[in-house]
Amino acid sequence: MKVYTSTSPAPNPRALAIILKIKGIEPEWIEIDMLKGDNRAPAYKAINPAGQLPCLITDSGFAIAEVSAIAEYLDEIKPDPSLGGNTAEERAETRMRVRQMDYWIIAxxxxxxRHGAGKDFFAGRIPIHEGLSEPSFAMAEGGMAWLDKQMAGKTFMCGERLSYADPIFFGMMEFGAALKMGVSPTHKNLTAYMERLASHESFGQ
Incomplete structure (x- = not known):
């Protein structure tokens, strides 16, 4: 098993590194210089046409992109510990939470x-739309306010069960915090949740 990744600050490679640590899987790591744009180069896009990181290559040579898809594949080949869930309901709950995060917060x-503070970096890589940044952050903030209420009384995103939803959210908000754009302290449940994850042995750098 090989994983194409980047050690540059990036939320999705960070999330997958946490997932692999929890699962106790050590793949062959292949570094792609994202800051130089090597993930958009033809050589890498021949492996992952979306040009995104990370990307896992199975022993048979099949490429899997997207952290949630990789996490579910890892559960299939190494069920213990499960990060998707051990029952149909648990797996559905994990997918539900990830979809909600993707739609209301992460995207x-x-x-x-990308269209605000990072526009100089992304210019030439994606179309930049002036004026998109502020309403996008407002939507993400609304999503976090909603999620903060859902987290009342919960240890992890799916209650007392650690799932792959947790590394995905943590990786994104850790990245945001480094840019002074992380979870607002007004979201007390999410703030406490991030602190719990940061102290978890598998979430340390």
Whole structure:
């Protein structure tokens, strides 16, 4: 098993590194210089046409992109510990939470960054739309306010069960915090949740 990744600050490679640590899987790591744009170069896009990181290559040579898809594949080949869930309901809950995060928080958050503070870096890599950043961040903030309420009384995103939803959210918000764009302290449940994850042995750098 090989994983194409980047050690540059990036939320998705960070999330997968946490997942692999929890699962106790040590792949062959292949570094792609994202800052130089090597993930958009023809050589890498021949492996992952989306040009995104990370990307896992199975022993048979099949390429899997997207952290949630990789996490579910890893559960299939190494069920213990499961990060998707041990029952149909648990697996559905994990997918539900990830989809909610993607739609209401992560996608708008990244749009806010790419078309705002990060536009100089992303110019030439994606079309930049002036004026998109502020409403995107507003949407992400609304999503976090909603999620903060859902987290009341919960240890992890799926209650008392650690799932791959947790590294995905943590990786994104850790990245945001480094840019002064992380979880607002007004979201007390999410703030406490991030602190719990940061102290978890598998989430340390």
């Amino acid at each position: 708008p958050f990244m749009n806010g960054f």
